[in-house]
Amino acid sequence: MVQMTMAKALGAGLRAAMRDDPRVLLLGEDIGTLGGVFRVTDGLLGEFGAARVIDTPLAESGIVGAAVGLAFRGYRPVVEIQFDGFIYPAFDQIVSQVAKLHYRTRGSVRMPLTIRVPWGGGIGAAEHHSESPEAYFVHTAGLRVVAVSNPADAFVMLRQAIASDDPVVFFEPKRLYQGKGEVELDRPLADARPMGLATVVRAGRDVTLVAYGAMVRTALDAATAADDEGVSLEVIDLRSLSPLDHATVDASVRRTGRLVVVHEAPREAGLAAEVITGVAERCFDALRSAPVRITGHDLPYPPAKTEQHFLPDLDRILDGVDRALGRPNSMTGMAP
Amino acid sequence: MVQMTMAKALGAGLRAAMRDDPRVLLLGEDIGTLGGVFRVTDGLLGEFGAARVIDTPLAESGIVGAAVGLAFRGYRPVVEIQFDGFIYPAFDQIVSQVAKLHYRTRGSVRMPLTIRVPWGGGIGAAEHHSESPEAYFVHTAGLRVVAVSNPADAFVMLRQAIASDDPVVFFEPKRLYQGKGEVELDRPLADARPMGLATVVRAGRDVTLVAYGAMVRTALDAATAADDEGVSLEVIDLRSLSPLDHATVDASVRRTGRLVVVHEAPREAGLAAEVITGVAERCFDALRSAPVRITGHDLPYPPAKTEQHFLPDLDRILDGVDRALGRPNSMTGMAP
């Protein structure tokens, strides 16, 4: 066990994957000499050379499209999209090619791409640098989508994503990059929790609180705060956004009967709707109160000086918990 | 009142909008001489000339980006994306520019674009020609999204979309293009039902069936069939997908207590999840059974020869209605 930041854990994950498999290579903007704008790939150019750590021209569709061609040739490309908001120029290649090629070719062509996305807000960044586009990819069949919330998962799940024969869109919360945690560098990948499973990160009785990415920490903080008031929250870190680990969520809701789902992304047709609907479909009778969403608003991400009013925080989550528990809350008395 | 196909009604809508306002112009591939691959723009080049009916180079990002520039200059561009599956190359311009420019500029720059999308499956088409990408746009704040289900709405709502000072993604079900219906060509736009409202297209007591686009017809057929079995379905045509007309849906569910939502698009993080979650949030106590989704599967759209197994049809809807009513259905006995 070593303590390291998530950025370093991701770098270590890349290094391990590249050492294990010569077909793994990296493509992206500024990932070579600079080591990436978040320094995740720092040192990798030196160790693996320019043939495997590829600074590309400034063109995201080009990066993903070239990675598709490399996958045709048997490589396992790991693409870095510099910031969440710059994934959209590559959207066509991701949705029409990466996601569909295996299906289109009846399994002849595999697309073991990993698309790393520094992701989300809370870092005081400029416009287009705080996007949460995960729902677009969850809605796209043929992709797997994961989101990490701590250095240990970052290290393991990145290697799992790279080892996956399917394309994985890999979301890395930017505001956790410098947060530290324990990482087991030597544990065999085979022993790790499968990438597709959620984790109950805190057991509780009264309300199930589902989160992912940076919101997991906020949810845990909320759980601690709720504890002081005698409310016991069970916090689930989804980890895999597609497929969703229904079993873990359902089991929790069947016990608590109440559900709050948290994410940074805007609410409308976001992932919380999927989690809630799945629960409503499968555990309707277990639900004791209306499920609650605590999410970003349905706005373009606002200027950073106001982002705290966009992002769910501890207080907003606790307000949602109150709602789920039928206790007085900010919406008490509002027309539905 | 005249009878016309939806394709002709849309053409008439464009013609009316262009006659009313010289700032309205059309951009797209093959919309000029050819009149569009679905002939929606047939005759408009002749009437309005090449300065207003613009055959563009083959580049969707270019089309939308140029339309943005035209909007900067005060025009109201109507863009035709040739087929649903070709909107993805324009995704960045739509999501990062069209949707955000008004917000970014604090209202200085308006984006009265209409993006017409021939949409959905059921026409035996090749790959990428049967996509249902609406959820991507519903999840994108700053856009309005509508879907039409009949010639009358097509004629009116297209003009409303063009008249809107906000960008509208306008979905036209391809398989209804040749279907006929009554259209009131002379009714003033001001008298029309607002674009943002849903319509109860069939009143009923037992189950609320929410659909949009081509699925409205299928839902109505299902309602007729259910009637024979003594089950009364209330069918709602959403029409506006963003914003959603919650009031109409809620009022219905409060009466029926049961909800089935239908769409062609894949299920995961699709629009049905949003509709259901909204109802669960607002009308939890009114819901008498688990809400039901009848949707496309979470697959890339399959080859057309098998598309009937992908697309919701009357029988699948009735099966879902049975589920909502707690009657024996295909999932009876399955583990949840």
Place this chain on the structure above:
Amino acid sequence: MLSPQQTTADPALAGALRMLAPDGTRHPCPELDRWVADVTPEQLRLMHRDMVATRRIDREGVALQRQGELGLWAPAEGQEGVQIGTAHALRRDDFAFVSYREHGVAYARGARIVDFISIWRAEEHSSYNPFDIGVSNPQIIIGAQTLHAVGYAMGIQRDALRAAPGARADQASVAYFGDGASSQGDVHEAMVFAASFAAPVVFVCSNNQWAISEPVALQSRTPIVQRAAGYGIPARRVDGNDPLVCLAAMREALHRARTGGGPGFIEAVTYRIGPHTTSDDPTRYRPAEEVDAWRRRDPITRLEAHLRSMGELSDAQASDVAAFGDRVAAEMRAACLSMGTKAPLAIFDDVYAQPHSGVEREREEYRAYLSGFEDGEVL
């Protein structure tokens, strides 16, 4: 008299290199002659046969569509020269990324006749295993495949480096695309990447004058070949209805790619004789005379005349080829008429390479749903 390089008075062909005139006469082409100096009559006859087969496949495709047996067909008629000419320059271990119209490339690379059916009958999104014949599945998203070709070429380079440091790739990939596609951002980015990495890829732009109803002048005011210089990519403009010059230009570009010279670009000036697809009605946007003029430049007639002028195609040989074409067409029809539709639950196959709880769940749900039907649909 036209100079050898100058192909015709038609501005569409301005500056295009040519070896075979429409009447089959061989003209010298100093720029490219050396690349076909070793071509034997036997090789030309093979090209001729593949062109004839391609045309028969194409016509049968149209016929089958008209008869309701296929959902759609994208006719390649008139473009056999560039397709077979360039494909014959490829080696087994090269890899071509094609669009929906490159039937000739797939055929020449060994696609089975049945492979032309399932996709156009909409039974499958594609049929062959691309690694069997070194040809990608036909791409419908305009231009997207050009980036795949570049990435593949980057893989070729990296394979060589892995085999031996400093080693050079000895294979190439090809990106086939149309004049309309040249406007897409992806094609630009492909050229940027190819140039930046000196990737062993050849861009073949089949400029057939039309993108559905849009004339090439709408995409480009200048010959498309001029784009290449902007990236520093060596380029040739050739008469795409002359299979020999297409072979030559392709050999030149492939040789360069295989010897570390980086990418190449070929604009093959040709014409789409048929409609864009069987859904299209070209009479709405182009005059019959234009089509007629291009029919007179037919690539098959041209190669045939050339072979005959050399005494290398006897009447007997010609009728053998025709008979071969008939057999191909018959095989195609038979394959089409006997093709069934896969079982419903097969739509859930191959979404992912590894087990996926979501798809598995949906498959089970749909299985249960189907099993409720009395008529017992086969699962």
Place this chain on the structure above:
Amino acid sequence: MLSPQQTTADPALAGALRMLAPDGTRHPCPELDRWVADVTPEQLRLMHRDMVATRRIDREGVALQRQGELGLWAPAEGQEGVQIGTAHALRRDDFAFVSYREHGVAYARGARIVDFISIWRAEEHSSYNPFDIGVSNPQIIIGAQTLHAVGYAMGIQRDALRAAPGARADQASVAYFGDGASSQGDVHEAMVFAASFAAPVVFVCSNNQWAISEPVALQSRTPIVQRAAGYGIPARRVDGNDPLVCLAAMREALHRARTGGGPGFIEAVTYRIGPHTTSDDPTRYRPAEEVDAWRRRDPITRLEAHLRSMGELSDAQASDVAAFGDRVAAEMRAACLSMGTKAPLAIFDDVYAQPHSGVEREREEYRAYLSGFEDGEVL
């Protein structure tokens, strides 16, 4: 001796036209001289003053960021020549679409000092009303604005046609972008559209040698200016640190655009003296000597030397300009320090131009939520 056209031995500047040498000497430039024949010393002094002001704004931006007053700053130092040179060629009724680094363009077009604060302080996504100064809001998505410039130019054409059939546009739009941006598909599509519609738009590529840590050679093996010929767009490569030649090339291109000659392209070879942004550490990827070499080509020093050599800038005038710069910087600092953050509920403003039930609902919910706080946050 270098020929007038050839600017320097530095390959980065190969083929770039130049009027003012780094020491301020005026060299003839036969290609472009006539476009600046009428330029008066007074005009040059105005350019000089705008350049100085731009630099002071820029340095103050960096300083304010370092002091925690701004979230970020993208330094333009070293690029004042191309920014002010081209901007001074514009007319009030032209319209420029800029990236995040074109502070000089916005300044020269009349942006207020406060306009440089709110966006970089992350109080707003942009500050000025673009129609007030004929400059778009700074674009962060690389290359996206080039298409907007083309669409705007198409609008100019259509306005003219609406005014009188057959009439020609007498305005132009400008697309400013960087060397890195030249790789983006959008920039290609912009050039395709511009050429196809002969739109009155000028592309100005500020090739500052770097895209963050990536050298321009990674984007293009050939001078970026060469791309233009591929589309048939007339182009010039100029020394971007020579404000005079930038003015000249821009006047030429604008004149062409305004008289129906269609688009133009300018590659201005310059250098980003500072980091990419204040978040960047350029010592990781480029040697100090390179920066030093370019400092010796400073555009402000150059224009200053030129004016002085003509006796058109006295010490008194120079110190007036310096004092002006100081005032600008002071004004900027004051604007920054006094800027407040908007009320929380203002984040719900302007999502849509017309009422939207979803946003209204969320605003009400959030208002209710905020009102629950005892500390009474201002709404």
